[in-house]
Amino acid sequence: MAERVRPVTLDELLGQQHLVGKGSILRTSIENSKIPSMIFWGPPGTGKTTIANIIAHTLKVPFFQLSAISSGVKDIREVIETAKSQSGSVLFIDEIHRFNKSQQDALLGAVEKGTITLIGATTENPSFEVNSALLSRCQVYVLKPLEEIDLVKLMHTAIEKDEFLQKKKIELNETAALINISGGDGRKLLNLLEIVCDSSGEKVVITDKFVMEVAQRRVALYDKAGEQHYDIISAFIKSIRGSDPNAAVYWLARMIEGGEDVKFIARRMVILASEDIGNANPTALVMANATFDAVNKIGNPEARIILSQCAIYLASTPKSNASYAAIDAALAEVRKRGDLSVPLHIRNAPTALMKNLDYGKNYEYSHSYENNFSPQEYLPKELAGTKFYEPGKNAREEELRKFLKNLWKDKYNY
Numbered sequence: 001m002a003e004r005v006r007p008v009t010l011d012e013l014l015g016q017q018h019l020v021g022k023g024s025i026l027r028t029s030i031e032n033s034k035i036p037s038m039i040f041w042g043p044p045g046t047g048k049t050t051i052a053n054i055i056a057h058t059l060k061v062p063f064f065q066l067s068a069i070s071s072g073v074k075d076i077r078e079v080i081e082t083a084k085s086q087s088g089s090v091l092f093i094d095e096i097h098r099f100n101k102s103q104q105d106a107l108l109g110a111v112e113k114g115t116i117t118l119i120g121a122t123t124e125n126p127s128f129e130v131n132s133a134l135l136s137r138c139q140v141y142v143l144k145p146l147e148e149i150d151l152v153k154l155m156h157t158a159i160e161k162d163e164f165l166q167k168k169k170i171e172l173n174e175t176a177a178l179i180n181i182s183g184g185d186g187r188k189l190l191n192l193l194e195i196v197c198d199s200s201g202e203k204v205v206i207t208d209k210f211v212m213e214v215a216q217r218r219v220a221l222y223d224k225a226g227e228q229h230y231d232i233i234s235a236f237i238k239s240i241r242g243s244d245p246n247a248a249v250y251w252l253a254r255m256i257e258g259g260e261d262v263k264f265i266a267r268r269m270v271i272l273a274s275e276d277i278g279n280a281n282p283t284a285l286v287m288a289n290a291t292f293d294a295v296n297k298i299g300n301p302e303a304r305i306i307l308s309q310c311a312i313y314l315a316s317t318p319k320s321n322a323s324y325a326a327i328d329a330a331l332a333e334v335r336k337r338g339d340l341s342v343p344l345h346i347r348n349a350p351t352a353l354m355k356n357l358d359y360g361k362n363y364e365y366s367h368s369y370e371n372n373f374s375p376q377e378y379l380p381k382e383l384a385g386t387k388f389y390e391p392g393k394n395a396r397e398e399e400l401r402k403f404l405k406n407l408w409k410d411k412y413n414y
Helices: 025-031 048-059 073-083 101-113 148-161 176-182 186-198 208-218 227-241 245-257 262-280 283-298 303-315 322-337 352-356 395-408
Strands: 038-041 063-067 090-094 117-122 139-142 169-172 203-206
Touching: 025 048, 038 048, 048 063, 048 090, 048 117, 063 073, 073 090, 073 101, 090 101, 101 117, 148 169, 148 176, 148 186, 176 186, 176 208, 186 203, 186 208, 203 208, 227 245, 227 262, 227 303, 245 262, 245 303, 262 283, 262 303, 262 322, 262 395, 283 303
Parallel strands: 038 117, 038 139, 063 090, 090 117, 169 203
Antiparallel strands: none
């Protein structure tokens, strides 16, 4: 419904009066048909796309629209090539923060030369998510969450003007639940209003109680800051840990379709590769790290293929949390006992004074001994013989266990 009732003029726009109110800088620029390249930064559903469409409608210029979620460098170059023959072209890029560096760099030359006027929309701080060269050529406008008075007006406008809602007899008796759930997001508000109206017959009486019942039953949102975000990433990680590649790919698809940042997904797989696979298959960490690098270079939509390959590999390989358990056990000992002294024979001795204090004395250089090994003590004396690393029960770590047993005999009970 948000598309059906989208404003087409600045006078119809609700909220953001600090940007588009009478006498504002942006409004003046639009009315004078002289707009700079710009970035709209604000929460979802606050009018970023709407203002971009109003600019295109008002200026009557060639208008191109891309989504950073599904577009790549090829799409950018095609638009730029077309814009070269169409003076005054405006390119609107939604979710511009999802473009990687190479994708953002592809815009730079066209913006500098004036081939296109760029309008980017982002929910993330552009200082961190848009590269500095491109950002320096854009004016940043900050959009605010819609206020309650604007949200109420938006609902009344939708009820009066939307072709589908006009067919129903709607009584808007209470608005608190609709407004609270929407959180200042106009798009979410309109979608919820439509769901509520669809959940009743020809006559719709909207109360807070009815809205809450419908919302709990019908509204399925992927909110990056909300509970479902954490539930789905949890399901994804646990599916990989549980060696189920099918479930892993499903939850990956849910995140991708919901617009999750591919770098966030890749970062979590790097962590998992060490925490849950570790030395059961050291290649897993190499692959996960390569995946993180690749999705940064490639971006959407092709990043989904790389993420899928990595998730399937991680889910389909032996698991071990031995390294994770080892460092946590060692940290617990450090916190319990404090700073135990380093044994003298393995201390660093760069000066004569330190050597006179027996720093490094009697150290046995491992490579001078058979099998490059000397069974000297490396732990503080208070921890001598303490085992932190317990190899997992898998083929690779069984080999490590045998190797360590052969070296240390019964010292660590390997």
